[in-house]
Amino acid sequence: MFKDRVEAGERLADAVEALGPFDDPIVLALPRGGVPVGYEVAKRIGAPLDVIIVRKLGAPFNPEFAIGALVEGEPERVVLNEEAVYRLGVGKAYLDQVIAKEREEMHRRQARYRGEANPLENLEGKTVILVDDGIATGYTMKAALAAIREQRPRRIIVAVPVAPLDVLPEMKRLADEVVVLETPEPFWAVGAHYERFDQTSDEEVIELLQKAKKSGSGE
Template sequence: MFKDRFEAGERLAERLEKMGPFEKPIVLALPRGGVPVAYRVAKRLHAPLDVIIVRKLGAPFNEEFAIGALVEGEPERIVLNEEAVYRLGVGKEYLDRVVAKEREELHRRQKMYRGEENPIEHLSGRTVILIDDGIATGYTMKAALAAIREQHPAQIVVAVPVAPPDTLSEMERLADEVVVLETPEPFWAVGAHYERFDQTSDEEVIDLLKKGKERTEE
């Protein structure tokens, strides 16, 4: 159990610090909840902090259940849970509609968080430490990993405070290293493992990214 995302980030940073030093590390967070966690990690590792924006594609009648994810990049990438799409009978019309909706939100966040810059175009030869506040289905993380891998980083490290055991083998296949502090079973939801799990605001994301940038420029 973690007090909040910042405390989870401190504990994650302690584990990662013992694994280093890393080759030209950059910390990428999945916003919004991953940013407070990643901020503490970036601070401890003296690494730049940025975000990689991924939007969950929710199922019909249950938007919390992921049938896939949309991740920024050139071009943007869609990763689908083919089994869920088939089982739920999700048609092309629904998929096109939900992708269009999430693409609009993805572009809004890109502009708000960092303007025209795109950090995933500058990852070649670097160690990318990819962070979220936890993993549930893993589809947003998988989409981010696919986009990052195409940029030929030296190493990809997935680091999260909490995740269900059955997602770890898939993460280990897609990343070079996986760091998870807690793997409870049964696993109910990421938020169940935090005493405080308030929604992270856009303003908080912008503030933490600004602080992270100022620190690396000092």
């Protein structure tokens, strides 16, 4: 159990730091909740902090259940949970609708968080530490990993405070290393393992990204 995302980030930073030293590192956090966690990791290892924007594709009548994810990049890509799509009988019309809706939100966040800049264009040869506040189904993380791997980084480390055991084999297959502090069973939801799990705001994300830049991490 974590007090909040800051404490989770501090504890995660301890574990990530032990894997160093890092060759040309960058911390990419999944907004919004992954940014406070990623900020603590970036601060500890002296790496720049940026975001990779991924949007969960929610199931009909249960938007919290992921049937896939949409991730930024050139091109943008969709990673589907084919089994869930089939089992729930999700049709093309619904998929097109939810993808369009999440694409609009993704573009809004891109403009709000960093304008025209795109960190995915400059990952070749870097050590990428991919951070979120936790993993549930793993589809947002899988989408992010697919986009990052395409840019030929030297090393990818997935680092999260909490995740269910059953997603770890797939994470280990897609990343070079995986750092998870807690793997509770049964696993209900990421927020169930935090005492305080308030929604992170756009303003908080922007503030932490600017604070990281001002600190000169990675310079």
